[in-house]
Amino acid sequence: xxxxxxxxxxxxxxxxxxxxxxxxxxxxxxxxxxxxxxxxxxxxxxxxxxxxxxxxxxxxxxxxxxxxxxxxxxxxxxxxxxxxxxxxxxxxxxxxxxxxxxxxxxxxxxxxxxxxxxxxxxxxxxxxxxxxxxxxxxxxxxxxxxxxxxxxxxxxxxxxxxxxxxxxxxxxxx
Numbered sequence: 001x002x003x004x005x006x007x008x009x010x011x012x013x014x015x016x017x018x019x020x021x022x023x024x025x026x027x028x029x030x031x032x033x034x035x036x037x038x039x040x041x042x043x044x045x046x047x048x049x050x051x052x053x054x055x056x057x058x059x060x061x062x063x064x065x066x067x068x069x070x071x072x073x074x075x076x077x078x079x080x081x082x083x084x085x086x087x088x089x090x091x092x093x094x095x096x097x098x099x100x101x102x103x104x105x106x107x108x109x110x111x112x113x114x115x116x117x118x119x120x121x122x123x124x125x126x127x128x129x130x131x132x133x134x135x136x137x138x139x140x141x142x143x144x145x146x147x148x149x150x151x152x153x154x155x156x157x158x159x160x161x162x163x164x165x166x167x168x169x170x171x172x173x174x
Contacts, residue, residue: 024146073102076116083171088130090171091122093141096160097168107145107159131158139163 019027073079076098085091095116099108114127124130134142141164148155160168 028146073098076102077120079172080120080122082173083168085171088124089134091117092124092127092130093134093160093164094168094171096142096158097165100160101165101168107157110156110158113158128156131156134164137163141167 019030022030073082076095079098079102080091080094083090083094083097085094092110092113095113096108098116099105099112110127110131114124117123131142131144134140135144140161143159143161145157145159148157
């Protein structure tokens with residue numbers, strides 16, 4: 001292993017060991033603080049829509065930002081009808097789209113997504129189980145941002161990835 005790779009691996013190990021005992025919120029605070037302190041460009045390339053004609057210095061627009069300007073729905077019922085999701089995972093994905101994109105939020109909770117589905121008569125018995133395959137898909141359609149509590153029934157906060165937004169847009173024909 002070359003010296004640079006060895007140094008990077010050692011740094012990774014130290015960071016991992018330092019963050020391991022902390023809860024998810026504390027980890028996020030520490031990582032965000034270090035990124036800010038060291039002025040690290042922390043953009044993840046795979047979550048951005050890349051336009052080859054854009055200059056390196058120009059801002060790139062994410063799919064989520066673009067979706068906010070696209071087709072709008074007056075209610076979750078209209079979005080659900082347009083998307084016509086058939087699986088629990090797709091129902092949860094559409095509910096997340098409603099809460100995050102249509103309602104202009106940064107994230108959504110599993111409880112709020114299931115509440116929207118419940119109002120339409122589509123309650124999911126285990127919303128977390130419906131979201132897990134979306135998290136483990138390649139690319140991930142949903143990202144878990146945090147977990148409040150230590151039990152398996154803890155409240156979880158999620159965010160749709162750009163791939164998740166695109167999937168819902170395909171479902172609604174957009």
